[in-house]
Amino acid sequence: MQSPYEGRLIRLRAREREDEALLYQWFNDPEVTEFLSMRYPLSHAQERAFIESASEISYGKASFAVETLADSRLIGGVGLERTSPENRSAVLGIALGDKTYWDSGYGTDTMRAICRFGFEMMNLHRIELEVFEENRRAIAVYERVGFAVEGCRRDAQFKFGRYTNSLVMGLLEGELIGHKE
Amino acid sequence: MEGVKPMRAPFEGKLVRLRAREPEDEPYHNQWFNAWDVVRYLGRRYPISHAQSRKMLEPDPRYGWSIGFIIETLLEGDPIGQVFLGSASAEDRSAELGISIGDKSRWDGGYGTDAMRTVCRFGFDMMHLHRIELGVYADNERAVHVYERIGFRTEGRRREMYFKEGVYHDTLIMGLLEGELVDG
Numbered sequence: 609m610q611s612p613y614e615g616r617l618i619r620l621r622a623r624e625r626e627d628e629a630l631l632y633q634w635f636n637d638p639e640v641t642e643f644l645s646m647r648y649p650l651s652h653a654q655e656r657a658f659i660e661s662a663s664e665i666s667y668g669k670a671s672f673a674v675e676t677l678a679d680s681r682l683i684g685g686v687g688l689e690r691t692s693p694e695n696r697s698a699v700l701g702i703a704l705g706d707k708t709y710w711d712s713g714y715g716t717d718t719m720r721a722i723c724r725f726g727f728e729m730m731n732l733h734r735i736e737l738e739v740f741e742e743n744r745r746a747i748a749v750y751e752r753v754g755f756a757v758e759g760c761r762r763d764a765q766f767k768f769g770r771y772t773n774s775l776v777m778g779l780l781e782g783e784l785i786g787h788k789e
Numbered sequence: 790m791e792g793v794k795p796m797r798a799p800f801e802g803k804l805v806r807l808r809a810r811e812p813e814d815e816p817y818h819n820q821w822f823n824a825w826d827v828v829r830y831l832g833r834r835y836p837i838s839h840a841q842s843r844k845m846l847e848p849d850p851r852y853g854w855s856i857g858f859i860i861e862t863l864l865e866g867d868p869i870g871q872v873f874l875g876s877a878s879a880e881d882r883s884a885e886l887g888i889s890i891g892d893k894s895r896w897d898g899g900y901g902t903d904a905m906r907t908v909c910r911f912g913f914d915m916m917h918l919h920r921i922e923l924g925v926y927a928d929n930e931r932a933v934h935v936y937e938r939i940g941f942r943t944e945g946r947r948r949e950m951y952f953k954e955g956v957y958h959d960t961l962i963m964g965l966l967e968g969e970l971v972d973g
């Protein structure tokens with residue numbers, strides 16, 4: 609049986625205190641956060657508090673560290689949050705903080721693994737995410753795994769001196785592409 | 790006075806006035822949110838207790854920069870519903886809007902339209918918002934009609950977003966930017 613935590617390149621695991629140093633480095637790097645909503649520098653205390661709050665994975669807060677299958681190296685994080693049991697819906701967030709791993713298929717594999725986990729282990733019906741319209745790399749990944757653009761929130765965020773749009777994308781049960789062996 | 794334009798009070802429209810919420814609003818607030826016709830198109834699905842109603846009327850720190858009003862008629866001063874601008878982001882100058890006319894006998898009398906115009910005008914002119922957003926069930930035709938009339942644009946459609954009354958419903962994302970409010 610294929611492990612529900614594993615893709616072809618990555619494994620989802622619980623977050624650990626020891627992850628803090630890398631998270632601090634990543635999320636203070638403007639290249640990593642360019643298309644994320646965060647804009648202020650983050651303290652070690654904030655990162656510790658984040659890991660503390662996320663380290664017990666549950667239906668309500670399914671937040672994972674992403675590590676490589678090949679050498680168990682921590683490369684990012686992904687999560688399903690704002691889960692609604694009645695609507696069977698959740699909101700997805702992903703960031704590979706280790707830039708040296710970008711454009712090598714890890715994001716695509718992580719997306720497939722987390723969505724499969726959401727549908728097959730959490731019994732979700734709908735997974736939603738939001739992405740800056742200019743984040744073409746991320747949008748390419750989301751579309752490849754089956755997400756559909758459902759809307760465009762005009763001028764939804766202000767960063768770097770201007771307003772930009774954000775896209776709402778959704779994936780329903782049965783729409784995930786390329787997760788089977 | 791010649792040359793001086795009479796200023797419209799920022800809380801007042803043509804039919805309604807927006808005022809702050811009071812603990813004394815609890816009894817009818819509770820009635821509104823227990824009436825299925827009123828809440829079927831809202832996020833709510835469980836009955837609401839008086840204690841919960843009291844809590845909802847208090848400022849909620851979780852929603853940060855957020856403001857809620859009671860809508861009352863200008864003519865009689867009757868409370869007929871509520872409206873809020875919440876989850877506001879200072880940097881993005883955006884907020885989410887929610888409205889319900891809880892007194893069903895007042896539906897289709899123009900109060901919703903007037904309250905929407907008034908709260909949006911308040912958002913832009915007094916809170917200096919850039920964007921106001923709302924989510925609405927795609928099948929809530931009355932509400933969509935009102936929002937479109939005052940200038941909201943449909944920006945998207947979340948497929949099968951809410952499960953209620955045995956089926957999934959799509960919801961529309963609607964947005965209104967500075968300068969887009971259509972006055973009546």
Ligand SMILES: CC(C)(COP(=O)(O)OP(=O)(O)OC[C@H]1O[C@@H](n2cnc3c(N)ncnc32)[C@H](O)[C@@H]1OP(=O)(O)O)[C@@H](O)C(=O)NCCC(=O)NCCS
Pocket residue numbers: 640641643644684702703704705709710711712713714715716717738739740743744745746748749
């Ligand atoms: C977005 C992210 C998850 C993607 O992960 P990744 O491992 O880089 O993605 P993959 O390698 O699986 O796929 C990237 C694809 O985008 C393509 N791509 C890269 N830049 C692109 C661009 N500017 N326009 C269009 N496509 C682009 C790549 O060519 C690749 O496609 P290919 O495999 O067909 O060549 C990752 O880069 C990341 O976390 N970035 C920083 C944080 C972030 O933006 N998170 C998303 C917030 S919504």
Ligand SMILES: CC(C)(COP(=O)(O)OP(=O)(O)OC[C@H]1O[C@@H](n2cnc3c(N)ncnc32)[C@H](O)[C@@H]1OP(=O)(O)O)[C@@H](O)C(=O)NCCC(=O)NCCS
Pocket residue numbers: 826827828830831870888889890891895896897898899900901902903924925926929930931932934935
């Ligand atoms: C939606 C709501 C705010 C509208 O307020 P209202 O005071 O009834 O609205 P108004 O009287 O200003 O306008 C209603 C308009 O909708 C029209 N309308 C009524 N039913 C309609 C329908 N099924 N399809 C299309 N239009 C309809 C009316 O004819 C009227 O338009 P008109 O003035 O051009 O004739 C109010 O009905 C309400 O609170 N409903 C319950 C809670 C709710 O649904 N809130 C919105 C959640 S997003």
